[in-house]
Amino acid sequence: MSKRSADAAGVPDAKTHKSEAPQESRVAPDGLEFEDDFEDEFESEGEVEEYNSDDDDDVMVAGADGLPDADDDTPAKKEGDEMEVDNQVFIPSRHKLGKDEILEPDPSVYHMLHTLNVNWPCLSFDIIPDDLGDERRTYPASVYLVTGTQASKPKENEIMVLKLSGLNKMKGGARDDDEEEEDDDDDSDTEDDPILESRSLPTNSVTNRIRMNPNAKQTGEYLAASMAENGDAYIWDLTPHYRSFDSPGTTINKAQKLPKATIKSHRGVEGYGLDWSPLIQSGALLTGDNSGKIYLTTRSQSGGWKTDENAFKGHTGSIEEIQWSPTEQFVFASGSSDGTVKIWDTRSKKRKAQLSVDVSSSDINVMSWNKRVDFLLATGADDGVWGVWDLRKVAELGSNPSANVTPIASFNFHKEPITSIEFHPTEDSVVQVCSADNTITLWDLSVELDDEESKDTGGVEDIPPQLLFCHYMKDVKEAHWQKQMPGVVVATGGDGFGVWKSISV
Known part of the structure; x- marks a missing residue:
């Protein structure tokens, strides 16, 4: 991370350790901050691993390397000629570790940091809204997820409903300023390890993308939709699976593991575009495929699901992303490999x-509609550039193909494809971005440096002042804010899932 930026926020630099034996699987995050004034059925299938600087267990995906603290007078420390500590600036998206180097997380920049492994990688997931309350800031915490697997054999794939419970504060980590005073004497960060419970719904295809209906809590019906590699889209009722976590002994029958509906309108053409309307509680689902077609599926009066076979057409490339407007019931946006947003x-x-607006010369991979400022739309492209667009200016473009609309903010900090992007649910200037460079970055678009601050580059000149935090995660594919737990991020990558909260947001 940038030494200039880290010093400005009072955050120590990342430490790079050199050891005799390579430990390539152990990589850890670092962060920085800028100031801004204005088994199915009911058995546990695994455990969530929490970072512990005193634990040298190899299962840590997020990077516990078992190295002693600087003040720890242990035999490992006394063998100083076997290990060197390099305090130089390390930017995961710019620098590469040597085969005998690892990164160690700095506990002072995290409130919470957990990793968990599942049997197969998951390309996509979503957070299930729960009944535990909003604005939750106490520990231990619980998170509910739905995801789909990328198994080596089609028949081994499944939709998984997950419950992560007992998520404690990071040992030695920062204290949340919003934590209740009585929590000061709480020793929850030393309690038993968190637990992962799961429910399984079999499916015979890799899940490209999966999304929860955002109206689940209001309707009491926990519906999810998935786009499969085989070209079909499915609607799942996760209500019995979600409820079963808190009702021991509940039996889930075979019929409840089957999709409620199968959308075959794409006729075997694979797709990734998928989104539920946040404003139509009865259920309205958009699905887009690699042929550039988008279909609308709604619930019929009989309670079944009906797809309008009159597809939305206009893109010349694949549909990579679909986003319903958060305020306009009949409006949605689509992003395509043809480089346009429509x-x-x-x-x-x-x-x-x-x-229609030309956004990039490369694929538009992902988009996010700002939930609080409805004319702002963020996009992430295959060339690593992400930006924010003012749709009022796009509307002014109208039918004039020669007009040039530019983003109100654009960043090329990432040099690999953007794989996920999402506005913060309550802070309209905060955005999280995932990249194929193995990082998740948090940004605050309201931050600007004055002339004096901008002169202090700390030897790293390409760190934008809007960058708040950089978290390392191998092969990260997708990340979401846990809307009911302010500042908590959940992400999926090549080595499983991560749940963390930084000091930045």
Whole structure:
């Protein structure tokens, strides 16, 4: 991370250790901060691992390397000629570790840090809204997830409903300023290890993307939709699976493990675009495929699901992302490998885009609609560039193909494809970004440096002042904010899942 930035926030630099034996699987995060004034059925299938600087267990994905603290007078420390500590600036997206180097997480920049392994990698997941309350800041914490696997054989794939419980504060980590005073004497960070419980719904295809219906809590019906590698889309009722975690002895029958509906309108064409309407409680689902077609599926009066076979057409490339407007019931946006973002109205019988803007010369991989400022849309592209667009300016473009619309913010900090992007649920200027460079970065677009601050580059000139935090995660694919737990991020990558909270947000 940037020494200039880290010093400004009072955050120590990352430490790079050199050891005799390579430990390539152990990589850990570092962060920085800027100031801003203004088994199925009911058995536990695994355990969540918590970072512990005194534990040298090899299962740690997030990077516990078992190295002693600087003040620890242990035999390992006395063998000083066998291990060197390099306090130089290390930026995961810029620098590479040597074969005998590892990164160690700095506990002072995390409130919480956990990792968990599952049987197969998961390309996509979503957070299940729960009944435990909003604005939760106490520990231990619990998180509910739904995900789909990428197994080596099609028949081994499954949709998994997960409960992560007993998530404690990081040992030696920072204290949350919003924690209750009585929590000062709490020793929850030394309690038993967290537990992972799971429920399984079999599926015969890799899940490319999966999304929860955001109206689940309001309706009491916990619906999820998934796009499969085989070209089909599925709607799942996760209500009995979610409820079973708190009702020991509940039996889930075979029928409850089957999808409630299968969407075959894509006719075997694989796809990734998928989103539920946040404003239509009865259920409205958009699905997009690699042929550039988008279909709308809604619930019929009989309670079943019906897909309008009149597809939305206009993209010349694959549909990579779909986002419903958070405020306009009939409006949605789509991002494509053709480099454009298009705005649609589902009431249009012609099924043609109302607006279109050229965003990138490469694929538009992901998008996020700001939930609090409804004219802001963030995009992430295959060339590593991400930006934020003012849709009012896009609307001014109208049908004039020669007009040039530019983003209100654009960053090329990442040099590999952007794999996930999401606005903070309550802080309209905060964005989290995942990249194929193995990092998750947090940004605050409201931050600006004055002239004096900008002169102190700390030897690293390409660190934007808006960058708040950088977290390392191998092969990260997707990340989401846990909306009911302020500042908590959940992510999936090549080595499993991570749950963490930094001091930055």
